[in-house]
Amino acid sequence: MSRINLDISLVERARRAARGIADGIEPDINASTTTTIERTVLRLLGINGIDENGVPLPNVIVEQAQAAGILGDGIAYWIGSAMVHEGQSAAEVARRIARGDLRLEEIHPADEKAVREAIAPEAARMCAHIKGRRLERERLIEELDAATPPYIYIIVATGNIYEDVTQAKAAAKCGADIIAVIRSTAQSLLDYVPYGPTTEGYGGTYATQANFRIMRQALDEVSRELGRYIRLVNYCSGLCMPEIAAMGAMERLDMMLNDAMYGILFRDINMRRTFVDQRFSRMINAYAGVVINTGEDNYLTTADAYDHAHTVLASQFINEELALRSGLRPEQIGLGHAFQMNPDMTDGFLYELAQAEMARAIFPDAPLKYMPPTKYMTGNIFKGHLMDAMFNLAGVISGQTIQLVGVLTEHIHTPFLQDRYLAIENAKYIMNNARHLGREISYRAGGEMERRANEVLTKATAMLEQVAEIGLMSAISQGMFAGVKRDPRGGRGLDGVVKKRDGYYNPFPEIFMRELSSPAFSPKLWRVQAQAQAQAQAKTKTKTKTKAKVEAPGPMQAQAPVESQAQAGERMDSGALPHVAGGEGGCGR
Amino acid sequence: MTVSGVNLDLTRVRPYGDTLDDGWVQMSLTLPVPSGPEATRAAEALCEKMGLDDVRVVYSRDIAGTFTFFVVYGKCVHSVDFTAIKVSKVNMRHMTFDEINEFIATCIGRKIVVVAACTGSDAHTVGIDAIINMKGYAGEYGLERYPWFVAYNLGSQVPNEALVAKAIEVGADAILVSQVVTQKNVHIDNLTNLAELVEAEGIRDKVLLIMGGPRIDHELAVELGYDAGFGPGTLPSHVGAFIAQELARRMGVWAPAEKA
Numbered sequence: 001m002s003r004i005n006l007d008i009s010l011v012e013r014a015r016r017a018a019r020g021i022a023d024g025i026e027p028d029i030n031a032s033t034t035t036t037i038e039r040t041v042l043r044l045l046g047i048n049g050i051d052e053n054g055v056p057l058p059n060v061i062v063e064q065a066q067a068a069g070i071l072g073d074g075i076a077y078w079i080g081s082a083m084v085h086e087g088q089s090a091a092e093v094a095r096r097i098a099r100g101d102l103r104l105e106e107i108h109p110a111d112e113k114a115v116r117e118a119i120a121p122e123a124a125r126m127c128a129h130i131k132g133r134r135l136e137r138e139r140l141i142e143e144l145d146a147a148t149p150p151y152i153y154i155i156v157a158t159g160n161i162y163e164d165v166t167q168a169k170a171a172a173k174c175g176a177d178i179i180a181v182i183r184s185t186a187q188s189l190l191d192y193v194p195y196g197p198t199t200e201g202y203g204g205t206y207a208t209q210a211n212f213r214i215m216r217q218a219l220d221e222v223s224r225e226l227g228r229y230i231r232l233v234n235y236c237s238g239l240c241m242p243e244i245a246a247m248g249a250m251e252r253l254d255m256m257l258n259d260a261m262y263g264i265l266f267r268d269i270n271m272r273r274t275f276v277d278q279r280f281s282r283m284i285n286a287y288a289g290v291v292i293n294t295g296e297d298n299y300l301t302t303a304d305a306y307d308h309a310h311t312v313l314a315s316q317f318i319n320e321e322l323a324l325r326s327g328l329r330p331e332q333i334g335l336g337h338a339f340q341m342n343p344d345m346t347d348g349f350l351y352e353l354a355q356a357e358m359a360r361a362i363f364p365d366a367p368l369k370y371m372p373p374t375k376y377m378t379g380n381i382f383k384g385h386l387m388d389a390m391f392n393l394a395g396v397i398s399g400q401t402i403q404l405v406g407v408l409t410e411h412i413h414t415p416f417l418q419d420r421y422l423a424i425e426n427a428k429y430i431m432n433n434a435r436h437l438g439r440e441i442s443y444r445a446g447g448e449m450e451r452r453a454n455e456v457l458t459k460a461t462a463m464l465e466q467v468a469e470i471g472l473m474s475a476i477s478q479g480m481f482a483g484v485k486r487d488p489r490g491g492r493g494l495d496g497v498v499k500k501r502d503g504y505y506n507p508f509p510e511i512f513m514r515e516l517s518s519p520a521f522s523p524k525l526w527r528v529q530a531q532a533q534a535q536a537q538a539k540t541k542t543k544t545k546t547k548a549k550v551e552a553p554g555p556m557q558a559q560a561p562v563e564s565q566a567q568a569g570e571r572m573d574s575g576a577l578p579h580v581a582g583g584e585g586g587c588g589r
Numbered sequence: 590m591t592v593s594g595v596n597l598d599l600t601r602v603r604p605y606g607d608t609l610d611d612g613w614v615q616m617s618l619t620l621p622v623p624s625g626p627e628a629t630r631a632a633e634a635l636c637e638k639m640g641l642d643d644v645r646v647v648y649s650r651d652i653a654g655t656f657t658f659f660v661v662y663g664k665c666v667h668s669v670d671f672t673a674i675k676v677s678k679v680n681m682r683h684m685t686f687d688e689i690n691e692f693i694a695t696c697i698g699r700k701i702v703v704v705a706a707c708t709g710s711d712a713h714t715v716g717i718d719a720i721i722n723m724k725g726y727a728g729e730y731g732l733e734r735y736p737w738f739v740a741y742n743l744g745s746q747v748p749n750e751a752l753v754a755k756a757i758e759v760g761a762d763a764i765l766v767s768q769v770v771t772q773k774n775v776h777i778d779n780l781t782n783l784a785e786l787v788e789a790e791g792i793r794d795k796v797l798l799i800m801g802g803p804r805i806d807h808e809l810a811v812e813l814g815y816d817a818g819f820g821p822g823t824l825p826s827h828v829g830a831f832i833a834q835e836l837a838r839r840m841g842v843w844a845p846a847e848k849a
Binding site: 159169170171173174185186188189202203266267268301302303375378379411412414416417418421422483 | 617653710714722744745
C-alpha cells in the first residue's frame with residue numbers, strides 16, 4: 001500500500017506509452033543480431049580462451065564470419081554445420097576455425113534439422129550449468145541470508161582483482177551486503193572482453209570471467225564466515241552487454257548493471273546496437289536469476305535533480321517495459337534513481353523523499369537501486385558524511401532495496417578502506433535506528449510531497465507520450481534524454497549490427513524464453529526474500545537486528561573452479577561445503 | 590596582523606586549535622595491523638615521526654580483524670613562513686557573462702573559437718560539460734551559450750590526436766582538456782602527450798592550452814607547459830574571462846590594470 005497518494009490513471013497512461021515506445025523498436029530488435037550477440041552464442045557453447053595474439057576466440061571466429069558475410073545466418077548455424085560434417089564438438093571445431101585449420105566460408109551448409117540436433121546438447125549443457133549456478137545462489141540465500149533491505153551496496157575499484165578481494169572482504173565484514181567491482185575506465189568501449197585475471201586498471205578493474213570467478217570465490221568464503229550471503233555485482237553495459245551477461249551467469253554474479261539507454265547517451269554507443277544487445281543480455285540475466293540495476297541516476301549528474309526528476313521516471317518506465325520483454329520479472333528489475341538535489345535547497349530533503357516514495361509506489365515489486373549524492377560532494381568530508389546520512393535516512397524511510405552507500409570522500413579519490421568502513425557505519429546506524437520509521441508515516445493528503453510526486457509523474461507521463469508519438473530513436477536524436485543528442489547512424493558499434501537472414505539460428509533465446517515463461521521457473525530466491533521481509537516487518541521488537549545463523553547447514557552444492565573454460569558446462573561436481581561456524585565477525589569485535 | 594589580540598608572527602605560522610599557536614591538528618588513518626594496545630602505540634609513534642607532539646589517539650576501531658582505524662590529535666611542532674609562500678595563480682580579472690561578451694566584442698572584435706574534450710581513456714564529461722554545455726553549472730551558462738564564443742565539445746574518450754586535429758580544422762583560439770580520472774597519474778601522461786602533440790603540430794603559439802579537473806591546479810598546468818589550469822569550483826565565466834583576457838593581452842589590444 002502506497003504511503004503517498006498518486007494519480008493511478010497517470011501510472012497506467014505512462015505504462016501504456018512505454019509499451020508503445022518499446023513496440024516502436026521491437027521490429028529492429030527482432031530483425032537484427034550483432035557481433036557481440038554472436039560471440040555470446042559461442043561463449044554459451046563453451047567456446048572461450050584467446051589465440052596466440054591474445055584475441056578472444058569468440059572475436060576471432062565472429063570476425064571471420066562477418067568478413068565472409070555469413071554472420072546473418074547466426075554463428076550457431078555454421079558451428080553446427082561444421083560439427084555435422086566434421087563429427088566434432090563445438091569447442092573442437094571452434095579451435096580449428098580460430099587456428100585457421102578449418103575455414104568458415106568453406107564449411108558446407110548442413111541441413112537445419114541436423115544443425116539443431118548437433119547444437120542442442122551443447123546448448124542444453126550450458127543451460128543446465130547456468131540453472132545450477134542459480135540454484136546454488138538460491139540455496140545459499142536460503143541458508144545464509146539474514147539481511148533486510150535496504151541492502152548495503154559498496155564499490156571496490158583498485159584495478160587489481162586481488163587487492164579488490166582484500167577490500168571487498170573487509171567491506172563485507174564491516175556490514176556490506178553487496179559488492180560491486182567497478183570496471184576499468186573505457187572498458188565499455190572495448191569490442192571484446194579481456195581475458196584472465198588482471199592486476200592493472202584505471203579507475204577500476206577489468207571485467208573478465210577469471211576476475212568474476214576470483215571475486216565470487218572470495219565472497220563465498222566470506223559469506224560462510226559471516227553467515228550472510230554477500231552478493232556480487234558487475235556491469236553488462238557497453239559494447240559487450242550480452243557477453244558479460246553470459247560470463248556473469250556462468251560465474252554466479254547476483255546483480256548486473258544493465259540499462260537499455262545508458263550506453264547510447266553516456267558512452268556514445270550506437271542506439272540500434274544497444275537496443276539489440278540489451279534484449280539478449282537481459283534474457284541471459286533473466287535466466288540466470290540476476291537482478292539488473294538500471295542507470296537512471298546518470299541523468300542527474302549534470303542535469304538538475306529537481307528540474308529533471310521526470311526524465312528519471314520516464315526512463316524507468318522504458319527500462320521496465322524493455323526488461324519485461326526480455327523475460328525479467330519485476331523482482332529482477334532494479335530501477336535506478338538518485339539523491340542528487342542541491343543541498344542548499346530549502347526543503348530539498350522533502351522533495352528527495354517525495355521522489356523516493358513515488359518510485360517505491362509506482363514500482364512496488366522492483367528492488368529499487370538508490371544512488372547517493374555525488375554531484376554536490378565537495379571534498380568537505382564532514383558535510384559529505386552528513387549528506388550521506390540524509391540519503392540513508394531517505395532510503396530506509398521509503399523502503400529502497402539496494403542502497404549504494406555514499407562515501408564521505410566522494411569526489412576526492414577512490415575510497416580508502418577506512419572511508420568505506422565509515423560509510424557502512426553511517427548506513428547501518430541510520431538503517432537500524434530508523435528501521436521501522438517509514439511504516440509509521442503517511443504523507444498529508446494534498447500536501448507538498450503529494451503535490452511534488454504527482455508533478456513529477458505528470459511530467460514523466462507527458463514526456464513518455466511524446467516519445468511514443470515520435471519514436472524512441474528520434475526522441476534520443478532530439479536530445480530528449482539527458483540533453484544528449486545521438487544519431488541513429490552515429491556512435492560506436494553500428495558496424496557490428498547485422499541483419500538476420502532467413503533461417504537465422506541462435507538456440508538460446510528460444511530456450512530461455514520458453515523456460516522463463518513456465519511457472520516452474522519461478523524465482524524462488526525472491527519469494528524467500530519477500531517472506532523474510534514480511535516477517536521482519538511483522539515483528540515490532542525494538543531490537544531488530546537478526547542474529548546470523550550459526551548452525552552448520554546441510555551439504556550444499558560446491559562450485560568447482562573452472563579448469564577448462566571451453567568445457568564450462570561440465571563442471572557441476574557437487575560435494576559437501578566446508579562450513580565455518582561463527583558469528584558475524586566484522587568491525588569492532 | 591593580530592589574532593585574538595596577539596601579534597601574529599607570519600614567518601612562523603602553526604595550526605590553530607583553540608588557542609593561537611597551539612599547533613593542534615586532527616587526522617585519521619588506518620594501519621594494516623589488528624587493533625589493540627600495540628596498534629595504538631604504533632599509531633602514536635608514527636604520528637610523532639610525522640612531527641606531532643602530545644599525540645592523542647582519541648578513537649580506534651578494528652576493521653575486518655586485520656586493520657585498525659584511528660582518529661588522532663596532536664600538536665604540530667613545525668611551522669611555516671607565510672611571507673615566503675608564492676603560488677602561481679591564473680592571472681585574470683573576474684567578469685560576468687555580459688562583461689565577457691562585451692569585452693570580446695570591443696577588444697577582439699570576432700568570436701573566440703574553443704575546442705574541448707575529455708581525452709584519453711577518461712569517460713567523465715561532468716567537468717567539461719559544466720564549462721562548455723549550454724546549460725552550464727551552478728546557475729551559470731556554459732560557453733556554448735555565450736554569443737561571442739564558438740565552442741566545440743567533443744565529449745569523452747577522445748584521442749588527443751582528434752582534439753588537436755579539430756583545433757586545427759576550426760582554427761581554435763583555445764584548447765580545453767578535462768581530466769577526471771587521476772588514478773596512477775594517468776592524467777599526467779595524457780596531458781603531457783597532448784602538450785607534445787600541440788607542439789609537434791606547430792600550433793603551440795596559436796592556441797591557449799588549458800586544463801581542468803578536480804585534481805588539477807594552475808601550478809601543474811604551468812609545469813606541464815599549459816597556459817592555465819582550473820581546479821574544483823571553477824565556473825564557465827572563470828574560464829571564459831581568462832581566455833578573453835589572455836587572448837586580448839597577446840594580441841596587444843588590452844593589458845590588465847596594475848593592482849593597487
